[in-house]
Amino acid sequence: MKAAQDTQKLDLCPGLLDVESIRKDFPLLARKVHGKPLVYFDNGATSQKPHPVIDALNRYYTEENSNIHRGVHYLSELATSLYEEARKKLRRFVNARRLEEIIFVRGTTEAINLVAQSYGRKFLGAGDEIVVSAMEHHSNIVPWQMLCEQVGARLRVIPINHDGELVLDEFRRLLNQRTKFVSITHVSNALGTVVPVKEVVKLAHAGGVPVLLDGAQAVPHLPVDVQEIDCDFYAFSGHKMFGPTGVGVLYGRAELLDKMPPYQGGGDMISLVTFEKTHYNVLPYKFEAGTPNIAGGIGLGAAVDYLAGLDWDQVVAHERDLLEYATQAITKIDGLRIIGTAKEKAGVISFVLDHVHAHDVGTILDQEGVAVRAGHHCAMPVMQRFGVPATTRASFAFYNTRAEIDVLVGALHRVLKVFG
């Protein structure tokens, strides 16, 4: 209870994040699981949604639903303007230079596949090299492997050290005349490592190599400015940043997007179709074939508005406090080892317990109302790197509290008791 009081006290201090009132914005956080108050520490998998996002979805289907870029009727114009308004919000969110650099996709996975198939198939060939890191999510490995098979290119991997940090010297060594693309995570989903992406981009650009950043785990935790980072592509998902599932964004530098062929064919991505020849639409529509996830896009716009209403210095400070508090608390547990101890980390703690498999940990924590991820986190090469079959991962969001971490620690003691 002491920690709970501390949290409350902290929350009342000026300049600190008002977590108490933020939690009220997220209706799901108030529910119980197995009769216990939910402690939601699976934010790396997906985040919960605030009222404004849920309301936007509800309002769209109740009052605004219509197809976009098509009808001349009132509702179609309304839906179109709401959807395009959301695109403007997302441009501001990552500080893209131009609106047409924001392409709506299904999520990070589709964004990376789009770049691999469109940019990759056009500009990469036999013997060319693509560089990724050893801590990528499968979605930033497999699309490149598929491309390698198609064009005869080769995948090179930047190693990570024992703390789970990128070894920049090895990256420097990997870069050569054949390097044609670099695709790296901004924040590791399995380890929490924050990658020095500006440095990565600088090194790649020195050799004229374009860089894609997988920002899925970064945007919920830190402000992102694509111009400052100077990356060529930036991919992220709506549902991990408090927006709906099934929508995400690919930011791409307009000069590159212009040179790239469409990813999929269909409606909305064309300007003129005859059976002899089809003329493609301008950016961003060239890459948005078919009726998009309109409600999702509008809902994601609402999430951006919500995030813009927070003081991000406070958010970052609060998450850092959670990470430090949790790290200290759980390292005291016998036989527990944290996987991923980078100096720069987002609010993610992956760990293993001696003699207890992550799945068993996950099941027992669940009975205590604590939701964590147990498994390989779609990052099997990371598990191999650390010689573990799986880890338990607690991933935090700004709505989490120290008191919830105390519940996690208590639940971990129950695990030890069962397996004692």
Added chain:
Amino acid sequence: MSELDDLYQEVILDHNKSPRNFRAIGDADRKANGYNPLCGDQVTVYLKMENGKIKDVSFQGSGCAISKASASLMTAALKGKTQSEAEHLFDNVHKMLTGTSADGDQTQEVGKLAILSGVCKFPARVKCASLAWHTVMSALKGEAEAATTE
């Protein structure tokens, strides 16, 4: 007893700690690999047949307590059984784990394996408990592909 105590019974924890028949069989007639892509659990099952019966069965691999205990209990239960007896037992175990038995109680049919019946209250863990079974079935049938729980 809580659902959790039902799942992690003493016998299961004991089989997890000291799994029976946790070894390779050098001169195995049949061998199969099983893999659960969801969690990365993997198991190899070895079989030694004699006169149409399972003379020896063993396993190796890595996984959670439920998958390890289930594999261990399975090897103990299968020794001396014919292929069709093993298949029949698998059917009953599967119904018990998934809670899909017609009469609602398969525990009579499976003997000591009834200790695993608590798994049906944890849908996410059914695949852990059935991995070794899927694998031994594919070994018995001589399938070349690795068994998966999908």
